[in-house]
Amino acid sequence: MFPQPLCMATPNHTGTSHSLFILLGIPGLEDQHIWISRPFFISYLVAVLGNSLLVFIVVTECSLHEPMYFFLCMLAVVDLILSTTTVPKALAVFWFHAGEISLDGCATQIFFIHATFIAESGILLAMAFDCYVAICDPLRYVRVPCCEVIIRVGLVVVLRSFSVILPDVFLVKRLPLCHSNVLPHTYCEHMAVAKFACANIRVNVWYGLSALLSTAMIDALHIWVSYTFILNAVFRLPSRGAWQKALNTCVSHLCIVLIFHLPKLGLSVLHRVEKHSYPTLAVLMANLHFLVPPFMNRIVYCIKSKQICQGLLKRFQQKRVDVS
Numbered sequence: 055m056f057p058q059p060l061c062m063a064t065p066n067h068t069g070t071s072h073s074l075f076i077l078l079g080i081p082g083l084e085d086q087h088i089w090i091s092r093p094f095f096i097s098y099l100v101a102v103l104g105n106s107l108l109v110f111i112v113v114t115e116c117s118l119h120e121p122m123y124f125f126l127c128m129l130a131v132v133d134l135i136l137s138t139t140t141v142p143k144a145l146a147v148f149w150f151h152a153g154e155i156s157l158d159g160c161a162t163q164i165f166f167i168h169a170t171f172i173a174e175s176g177i178l179l180a181m182a183f184d185c186y187v188a189i190c191d192p193l194r195y196v197r198v199p200c201c202e203v204i205i206r207v208g209l210v211v212v213l214r215s216f217s218v219i220l221p222d223v224f225l226v227k228r229l230p231l232c233h234s235n236v237l238p239h240t241y242c243e244h245m246a247v248a249k250f251a252c253a254n255i256r257v258n259v260w261y262g263l264s265a266l267l268s269t270a271m272i273d274a275l276h277i278w279v280s281y282t283f284i285l286n287a288v289f290r291l292p293s294r295g296a297w298q299k300a301l302n303t304c305v306s307h308l309c310i311v312l313i314f315h316l317p318k319l320g321l322s323v324l325h326r327v328e329k330h331s332y333p334t335l336a337v338l339m340a341n342l343h344f345l346v347p348p349f350m351n352r353i354v355y356c357i358k359s360k361q362i363c364q365g366l367l368k369r370f371q372q373k374r375v376d377v378s
Contacts, residue, residue, distance in 0.1 A: 072235040072250070075160055077143070077153035081238040082334040091148035094345065098141040101348035105130035108352055108362070115365040122188075123362075124204045125181045126355060128211070129174060129310075133348035136170040139163055140344045144240035157231070160242035161223045167241065167344070168222060169215040172269045174347070176211040178311055179273040182280040185304045190287045218265050225258045239337055241344075270318075277311060309354045310347070317342035 079087055112118045112127040140163065146152040155163075187195045222244050229251035237246055248258045284304060291297040317339065355362060 070232055071230045072232065073157045075155050075157070075235045075237055075242065075247070077147050077155055077240060077242075078236060078238045079144070079147045079153070079240055080334060080337050087148040091145055094141055094144055094148065094341075097345045097349040098137055098145070100352070101133060101137045101141075104352035105134045105348065107366070108355075111362060111365045115368070118361055118365055119200065121184050121200055121203060122181065124200070125177055125184060125207075128204075128208060129177050129181075129351060132170050132173050132177065133351060135166060136174075136344050137348045139166040139170070140241045144341070147240060155242065157227065160247055161227055163242040164226060164244050164247070165219055165223050168244065168265075169219040171343070172218055172265075173211050173215040174314060175270040175273040176214060177207075178307070178314060179276055179280075180207045180211070181307050182277040182284075182311075185307060186280045186284050189284055189304075214269070218269055221261060222265070225261060229253055229255065229258075238333060240341060243340070274315060281308070306355050310351050313347050313350050313354070314343075317346060 078084070080090055083090060108130045109127050112123045143155065143163070187198075226244060226247055229248060230253055231247065231250045232252045233250045235250070239246060244262060245255075245258065248255045281304070285301075288297045288301050
């Protein structure tokens with residue numbers, strides 16, 4: 055999704071287009087792939103178990119049937135999709151040197167990686183608005199029907215992600231990819247694949263930039279505005295205990311926003327500081343956005359949310375009673 059230098063048409067167009075690509079993993083660290091695979095595997099295991107357990111707890115525990123927890127459940131589902139789209143293939147490269155991936159497989163990864171990024175951005179924005187209404191207009195927050203709002207927000211998030219990213223797939227598949235079929239990466243990324251084209255990729259570059267600006271950047275701006283109003287309202291509360299309680303409600307969300315945006319920000323900076331001088335660092339940074347958020351999001355919320363911990367303990371106690 056991040057813009058890359060334009061690749062203009064070249065005269066050595068062979069008329070053929072690759073249908074199979076080779077993923078190399080982490081360039082320059084091929085002899086360390088077994089060691090690198092360990093944090094990948096641990097992060098994926100924690101992400102799958104933690105997110106699955108969170109979805110189960112939120113769905114089955116009636117006390118957690120509130121907008122914030124439903125949004126958190128949606129976030130867990132998105133993280134599961136993102137991790138499963140990328141990490142198993144990366145582990146196959148690290149463990150078995152099975153880097154072959156078809157063009158359709160590449161297009162599928164491109165779709166789900168960018169669609170989940172936009173979906174997660176939209177969910178974080180919805181959570182920010184939820185915090186804003188809960189703190190700044192609590193009477194309206196109580197009157198709004200929870201299930202209706204969650205369904206509408208979910209539909210908007212899914213439709214926006216689908217409609218914005220689906221053209222990415224067509225933009226990649228229309229290109230004659232004849233320069234190379236070796237990707238120095240652990241997964242397929244839109245612009246990394248498009249650079250293999252023997253044609254002008256200006257449309258790919260500008261569409262990727264416009265998609266990023268019209269979704270994630272606007273969402274980040276709205277989250278910043280929301281928290282400006284939230285903090286203004288919090289510090290006007292009459293007692294110190296009241297504003298500490300209100301502020302604590304939003305701390306977890308702010309942590310997740312930072313976890314979500316910081317890897318992308320770091321990668322964006324690296325792209326503009328001679329990325330090709332640091333190929334290994336660039337690939338490692340690119341992997342952070344599907345390793346860190348699914349791993350850390352659950353830890354942050356389980357630590358900060360007493361309700362989730364209580365729901366989890368309640369389920370374990372019920373399980374022990376049933377077994378005994």
